[in-house]
Amino acid sequence: MDAQVATHEHAHPGPALYLRVAVILFVMTALEVLAFEVSHRPSMPLHELVQPLLNEILIILSAAKFALVAMFYMHLKQDSKIFSGLFVFPLIIAAVLIVALLLLFSYLRLLHPAA
Amino acid sequence: MAHDTAHALHPPTATGLDTRKLAIWTFIGSECLFFATLISNYLVYKGESLVGPLPHETSQCMLHGQMTTCEPIFEIPLVTFGTAVLLFSSFFVVLALNGAQQGNRKKLIGWLSATVVCGLFFIGMQVYEFYHFYHKGLGYTTNLFGSSFYTLTGFHGTHVTLGVIWLATMLVLAIRGKVPPEKSLNLEIAALYWHFVDVVWIVIFPVVYLMR
Numbered sequence: 001m002d003a004q005v006a007t008h009e010h011a012h013p014g015p016a017l018y019l020r021v022a023v024i025l026f027v028m029t030a031l032e033v034l035a036f037e038v039s040h041r042p043s044m045p046l047h048e049l050v051q052p053l054l055n056e057i058l059i060i061l062s063a064a065k066f067a068l069v070a071m072f073y074m075h076l077k078q079d080s081k082i083f084s085g086l087f088v089f090p091l092i093i094a095a096v097l098i099v100a101l102l103l104l105f106s107y108l109r110l111l112h113p114a115a
Numbered sequence: 116m117a118h119d120t121a122h123a124l125h126p127p128t129a130t131g132l133d134t135r136k137l138a139i140w141t142f143i144g145s146e147c148l149f150f151a152t153l154i155s156n157y158l159v160y161k162g163e164s165l166v167g168p169l170p171h172e173t174s175q176c177m178l179h180g181q182m183t184t185c186e187p188i189f190e191i192p193l194v195t196f197g198t199a200v201l202l203f204s205s206f207f208v209v210l211a212l213n214g215a216q217q218g219n220r221k222k223l224i225g226w227l228s229a230t231v232v233c234g235l236f237f238i239g240m241q242v243y244e245f246y247h248f249y250h251k252g253l254g255y256t257t258n259l260f261g262s263s264f265y266t267l268t269g270f271h272g273t274h275v276t277l278g279v280i281w282l283a284t285m286l287v288l289a290i291r292g293k294v295p296p297e298k299s300l301n302l303e304i305a306a307l308y309w310h311f312v313d314v315v316w317i318v319i320f321p322v323v324y325l326m327r
Contacts, residue, residue: 015210022206026199029320033195036325040171058321065317073209074310080132083140090144094151101155 012075021072028061035061139304143311146274150315153270154322157263164258168251170324178252188251189324190244197240198320201275204233205313208282208306215289215299223294227286227302230309234279241272264323271315278309 038044039054050057071077076084128134167174168185176185207230214222245265253261285305288294294302 012209012213012216015213018206018209018213022203025202025206029195029198029202032321032325033191036191039327055326058325062317062321066314069205069310069314069317073205073313074307080130082130082132083136086137086140086144087147090147094147097148097151098155098158102158105159 012078013072017072021068025065025068028065032058032061133300135300135304136307139307143307146311146315150271150318153267154318157267157323160259160263164260166258168248168253168257169260170264171327176252176257185252188248188253190247191324193240193244194320194324197237198316200233200240201237201313201316204230204237205310207233208309212299212302212306215294215302216296218296220289220292223289223302224286227282227289231279231283231286234275234282234309237275238272238279241268241275245269267319267323271312271319274312274315278305278312281305282309 035050035054035057038047039051041047070087074087076087130137167176168188170189171187173187174185175182177183178185207226211223211226211230214220214226248261253264255261255265282305285294285302289302
């Protein structure tokens with residue numbers, strides 16, 4: 001059985017990789033805040049470019065941060081695929097739920113603007 | 116190795132996986148849906164408030180019984196710092212787990228203490244933020260923004276608090292020498308919950324504080 005367990009769950013990465021992930025997460029957070037500041041200050045360079053794309057930039061950065069933590073800190077990259085399934089399947093339902101509710105309420109507001 | 120030794124202490128299962136780890140992942144999956152409903156709630160009501168205070172705009176709001184002009188309520192630098200602290204706490208807890216799996220008690224206690232301190236700082240930041248917002252006129256029922264904001268961040272803060280209590284309990288056990296390598300899975304399960312709290316904030320931070 002021990003051998004069977006060993007085939008499902010592998011050794012976790014070491015501190016050097018954890019540090020690299022932490023630095024990347026920190027830089028991505030700084031980029032998120034930088035994008036926010038640039039989009040809110042017309043005097044800053046790249047304002048015209050960043051402002052209309054702010055939400056898209058933030059979604060991409062936060063999705064990348066989410067994936068990094070799940071893969072390396074939560075060890076989904078090394079552990080059994082069953083754990084990945086238990087996490088990713090509800091995540092897909094969660095994403096569908098958010099999009100569906102946003103579309104539904106947008107539609108209702110189109111039908112009843114004063115409501 | 117130490118990580119596999121932890122599993123060897125428990126009886127075999129049909130999947131070959133530890134049932135406790137399977138249970139925490141199932142719980143985390145259900146929590147994804149819980150936070151999805153709260154995030155949906157926030158997004159659906161975003162920009163629908165009739166009175167201030169508002170997150171990014173100057174607005175008219177009721178303060179001390181009088182209509183007055185309210186400044187934007189968010190303090191991005193403080194929340195950014197809190198976000199960085201929470202991200203680093205995830206880094207610290209994986210180092211603590213690494214120490215536990217290697218049987219390095221000093222490393223385990225040191226990094227686990229750092230994680231608990233970071234968690235406490237984050238809770239303190241949120242308590243300060245709520246107190247500050249309340250005194251700027253944003254109560255739970257002031258407007259749609261207040262209700263959805265306090266519900267979402269309040270539930271996340273509750274999860275952080277539970278995580279800090281769980282990790283502090285593990286720290287006390289580690290100090291008493293009760294987290295040997297063969298029991299490191301106990302810390303791994305607590306760490307998984309802590310990382311989940313972190314990834315939820317990774318979504319909440321841009322959605323609530325930065326997006327238009």
